[in-house]
Amino acid sequence: MEILGTTLRICVEDLETAVSFYERLAGTAALRFERGGVQAAAVGCFLLMSGPEAELEVLRKVAATIAVKDVEETHRVLTGLGARVLAGPVGTPAGRNLLAMHPDGTVYEYVDRKV
Numbered sequence: 001m002e003i004l005g006t007t008l009r010i011c012v013e014d015l016e017t018a019v020s021f022y023e024r025l026a027g028t029a030a031l032r033f034e035r036g037g038v039q040a041a042a043v044g045c046f047l048l049m050s051g052p053e054a055e056l057e058v059l060r061k062v063a064a065t066i067a068v069k070d071v072e073e074t075h076r077v078l079t080g081l082g083a084r085v086l087a088g089p090v091g092t093p094a095g096r097n098l099l100a101m102h103p104d105g106t107v108y109e110y111v112d113r114k115v
Helices: 015-026 053-059 071-080
Strands: 003-011 031-035 038-043 046-050 062-068 084-092 095-101 107-112
Touching: 003 053, 015 038, 015 046, 038 053, 046 053, 062 071, 071 084, 071 095, 071 107
Parallel strands: 003 046, 062 107
Antiparallel strands: 003 062, 031 038, 038 046, 084 095, 095 107
């Protein structure tokens, strides 16, 4: 399993204000999308999310997003190491993802860029 990088997940009240700050901080434009009523903006290594509190409460339980070369391979490696896959792999606007709980109880999202 090859880990390509990580994304910091940040829930915000005012997405527009946050996007403006993080675009200037990261020196790059935001890639925006919506999923399940949550507005999101990827800016460099930051993923900003805003939406209904019930949705954000679930999203806050995920410690980080980890980019991998292949989600299917990651699924096999994680389960072989004793992690529990909570959801996925499923398609997303950016590729495929899965949610997994590591043996220590931490939940991570793993994503690849395959469509």
